[in-house]
Amino acid sequence: xxxxxxxxxxxxxxxxxxxxxxxxxxxxxxxxxxxxxxxxxxxxxxxxxxxxxxxxxxxxxxxxxxxxxxxxxxxxxxxxxxxxxxxxxxxxxxxxxxxxxxxxxxxxxxxxxxxxxxxxxxxxxxxxxxxxxxxxxxxxxxxxxxxxxxxxxxxxxxxxxxxxxxxxxxxxxxxxxxxxxxxxxxxxxxxxxxxxxxxxxxxxxxxxxxxxxxxxxxxxxxxxxxxxxxxxxxxxxxxxxxxxxxxxxxxxxxxxxxxxxxxxxxxxxxxxxxxxxxxxxxxxxxxxxxxxxxxxxxxxxxxxxxxxxxxxxxxxxxxxxxxxxxxxxxxxxxxxxxxxxxxxxxxxxxxxxxxxxxxxxxxxxxxxxxxxxxxxxxxxxxxxxxxxxxxxxxxxxxxxxxxxxxxxxxxxxxxxxxxxxxxxxxxxxxxxxxxxxxxxxxxxxxxxxxxxxxxxxxxxxxxxxxxxxxxxxxxxxxxxxxxxxxxxxxxxxxxxxxxxxxxxxxxxxxxxxxxxxxxxxxxxxxxxxxxxxxxxxxxxxxxxxxxxxxxxxxxxxxxxxxxxxxxxxxxxxxxxxxxxxxxxxxxxxxxxxxxxxxxxx
Numbered sequence: 001x002x003x004x005x006x007x008x009x010x011x012x013x014x015x016x017x018x019x020x021x022x023x024x025x026x027x028x029x030x031x032x033x034x035x036x037x038x039x040x041x042x043x044x045x046x047x048x049x050x051x052x053x054x055x056x057x058x059x060x061x062x063x064x065x066x067x068x069x070x071x072x073x074x075x076x077x078x079x080x081x082x083x084x085x086x087x088x089x090x091x092x093x094x095x096x097x098x099x100x101x102x103x104x105x106x107x108x109x110x111x112x113x114x115x116x117x118x119x120x121x122x123x124x125x126x127x128x129x130x131x132x133x134x135x136x137x138x139x140x141x142x143x144x145x146x147x148x149x150x151x152x153x154x155x156x157x158x159x160x161x162x163x164x165x166x167x168x169x170x171x172x173x174x175x176x177x178x179x180x181x182x183x184x185x186x187x188x189x190x191x192x193x194x195x196x197x198x199x200x201x202x203x204x205x206x207x208x209x210x211x212x213x214x215x216x217x218x219x220x221x222x223x224x225x226x227x228x229x230x231x232x233x234x235x236x237x238x239x240x241x242x243x244x245x246x247x248x249x250x251x252x253x254x255x256x257x258x259x260x261x262x263x264x265x266x267x268x269x270x271x272x273x274x275x276x277x278x279x280x281x282x283x284x285x286x287x288x289x290x291x292x293x294x295x296x297x298x299x300x301x302x303x304x305x306x307x308x309x310x311x312x313x314x315x316x317x318x319x320x321x322x323x324x325x326x327x328x329x330x331x332x333x334x335x336x337x338x339x340x341x342x343x344x345x346x347x348x349x350x351x352x353x354x355x356x357x358x359x360x361x362x363x364x365x366x367x368x369x370x371x372x373x374x375x376x377x378x379x380x381x382x383x384x385x386x387x388x389x390x391x392x393x394x395x396x397x398x399x400x401x402x403x404x405x406x407x408x409x410x411x412x413x414x415x416x417x418x419x420x421x422x423x424x425x426x427x428x429x430x431x432x433x434x435x436x437x438x439x440x441x442x443x444x445x446x447x448x449x450x451x452x453x454x455x456x457x458x459x460x461x462x463x464x465x466x467x468x469x470x471x472x473x474x475x476x477x478x479x480x481x482x483x484x485x486x487x488x489x490x491x492x493x494x495x496x497x498x499x500x501x502x503x504x505x506x507x508x509x510x511x512x513x514x515x516x517x518x519x520x521x522x523x524x525x526x527x528x529x530x531x532x533x534x535x536x537x538x539x540x541x542x543x544x545x546x547x548x549x550x551x552x553x554x555x556x557x558x559x560x561x562x563x564x565x566x567x568x569x570x571x572x573x574x575x576x577x578x579x580x581x582x583x584x585x586x587x588x589x590x591x592x593x594x595x596x597x598x599x600x601x
Contacts, residue, residue: 014407014423017221020188020213021252022090024220028255029054033231037083040265040273048083058181059168060091065180066167067122067144071096074118074196076142078102079126081242082263084148084161086251088124089195094184099195100208101243103579105572108134110198110206115141117431118196118208124161127152190214196430197245199382208430211245215385219424220253222405226392227352229281231258234351237279239264239288244579245386246356250283271295271345278347286360287581289353289375293364294515296342296371297491301519314338315367323369323398331370339371352376354390358582359462359481363489365398378402379462383446385424389460400459401452411445415466418452419445451479468585470500476557478506483550483558490546491516492539495570497588498560499596505561507599509592510543512567530567540565562599566592 018024028034029050036049069075075092077099079085092099100118102111114120115138123142125131127149131139139145139155147154148161171177190213198206229236236254238261240247254261259281264273267288300311314334321331343350353368353375360377368375378390379401388410391402404410408422421444428436439447451463464479471477480498487496487508494513500506517533520542533539543565551559570576575587589596 014218014221016190016214016217018217019190020093020185020192021194021216022093022185022188024217024252025057025086025090025255026054026185028258031231031258034258035231035260037261037263039082039084039263040269040276045262045276053083053087055169055172056165057087057090057094058178059165059172060087061094061168061181061184062171062177063164063168064091064095064097064122066171069095069097069122072098072119072193074098074100074120076100076102076115076118076120076123077243078104078106078131079124079148080265081238081240081247082148083261085242086255089248093188093194094181096184096188096192098193101195101197101245101248103241103243103572104130105132105575106135107575108132108138111135112138114198114206114208118198122146124148125152128155128158129153188213190217197382207432207435209382209426210428210430211382211385211426215424215426216249216252218407218422219249219385219387219405220256222407222424223253223387223390224256225406226390226394227253227354229254229257229259231260234259234280235277236261236281237264237273237277238262238283239267239270239273240283240285241579244357245382246380247283249386250354254281274347275345278349280349280351281354282350282352283354283356285357285581286355286364289355289360289368290364292346293367294513296345297367298515298519299342301522310334311338318367318370319363321366321370323366335372342371343373346373350374352393354378356380356387359401359485361485361489362399369398376402379450379460381448381450383426383448384408384420385426387424388418388420388448395459397455397457397459399461400455401462402460403458404460409445410460412453413441413445413447416451416453416463417466418448418450418460418462420448421445470498470506471502472500472506472557473502473504474557476555478558483554483560484508486550486553487547487560490543492520492543493546495583497583497585497592499589499599503600506558507596508547508560508563509588509595510563510565511570512539512565514567534565534567564592564595564599566595 034050036047038045038047075097077085077088089099100114100120121143124146127147145155145158146161146164147158150160150162192213193210194213195211196208198208236259238247238251242248242251262277297315300308303311350373353373355375356378365375376391378387380386380388387405389402389404395403408420411419413419425446449465449467451466452461454460464481468480469477470480478500483498484496487493492513494511497509498506512533517539518528520538521528547560547563572579576584578584
């Protein structure tokens with residue numbers, strides 16, 4: 001085994017600045033320099049002052065208590081990101097209960113399983129109409145359903161958010177009831193579970209990750225030296241669902257830092273939001289950066305003459321230049337005439353864009369760094385609250401997933417597995433002693449199931465998933481993740497899925513990128529149509545040359561012998577993507593079973 005540190009030992013328990021997330025939240029509300037939060041609703045930004053945040057949270061906590069919420073019970077939240085989501089999160093924690101984040105497009109089977117397994121008594125939703133119809137029949141099982149949207153249909157066991165707050169305000173006016181809040185706050189133990197987060201990744205049955213206040217607080221304290229915020233200058237944009245642990249942790253880190261947070265309404269409105277807010281900090285998943293990259297590189301299509309030539313040359317240089325090399329005179333010209341306008345199109349104010357959840361295409365990362373967007377890749381998982389390692393301004397190596405957080409011991413074990421130990425690592429899965437017994441080594445390291453290695457300077461690199469190793473019928477192993485990443489580097493490719501399990505050779509399902517296809521077909525005066533694009537010799541030959549180039553770098557049993565191009569849109573709603581925009585391997589293999597079989601017949 002190799003370690004990222006010369007010596008590895010059990011660290012003494014870290015001293016906490018706050019004993020719970022609610023105590024940190026209220027301390028931020030009491031800061032004189034805290035400006036509050038904003039939420040985009042119907043195209044307008046609604047301000048939540050620090051007084052509103054504090055008062056509404058306490059009122060909701062009292063109201064939930066009046067509904068009969070008990071210690072160690074759970075409250076499910078299935079709503080878009082907003083200040084109300086965090087208000088509900090803290091209010092539940094004040095009741096010594098747990099929050100279970102849920103997603104609107106969750107299957108009815110998983111929804112029922114998670115609700116029963118975590119003992120959800122109260123469900124908070126944005127509106128009844130936003131839920132998928134298969135969930136309707138399960139709603140009657142909850143003691144109470146709280147609807148944030150006052151225009152929502154209200155089920156028999158429902159109550160509107162505002163009505164509940166009015167009850168809470170009345171209780172808050174009672175000094176005896178108000179003191180209950182102080183007592184609840186002071187009696188939260190750092191090792192109490194504040195949330196159960198269900199995760200299955202791209203495969204498998206949902207597993208409830210139990211996270212404690214200590215898990216999150218220790219992580220936040222150790223991220224602070226890596227990412228220093230200025231609450232007078234920095235504005236943070238939240239565009240991912242806070243139901244996702246990375247964004248939820250980010251919001252609490254922003255809270256710890258006292259900065260202003262803007263909660264966007266929909267990722268589809270990102271281009272407008274970026275120009276409105278001009279944020280300095282944002283956390284994203286690679287797919288969002290891929291969309292930004294596409295919008296920037298298509299700018300040359302609308303230009304003419306010398307301007308078109310200049311933009312194309314600037315884009316070409318940004319794609320291939322090593323971002324670690326010194327800038328040449330030509331770069332300064334491109335920066336003034338092209339790159340600056342690209343940065344302005346995304347707000348022009350970024351100090352940090354932090355990318356997580358999965359690996360970012362290397363050529364896109366290189367392009368973004370070269371045009372002056374400071375992108376920092378990191379690595380983590382829900383079980384680690386979630387960050388394990390990250391690049392930052394003080395220590396960055398493009399292509400790596402950064403150095404591990406200071407409080408963590410990280411080593412490379414058998415099968416090149418990344419193994420983690422530390423105070424932000426969870427203690428186990430909810431109601432799953434069978435899994436807990438085998439997910440930790442005898443000396444307390446968590447089996448991540450991910451493969452990687454350290455370079456000589458201590459930067460960590462991700463190379464694939466052990467659980468996703470595919471075994472061919474000839475007994476050879478294929479790691480699909482690196483191959484899929486290489487395939488998606490082509491501008492005509494949206495996503496790729498390598499097939500090899502129990503097969504005599506490796507193949508791939510490839511999703512067409514409609515933006516790249518339009519750009520390629522437009523000069524030939526071909527009208528863009530998905531079906532025509534899938535049959536276009538220009539497109540097929542271009543992808544085939546790309547596959548042949550990739551195959552030259554692979555072992556013969558890893559090489560993609562056949563591939564199929566599909567034009568379906570990849571969305572969370574279709575069930576093909578997880579909430580963090582990763583391909584659901586099992587679902588995709590079932591969906592495209594006929595195409596897969598055709599490649600082997």
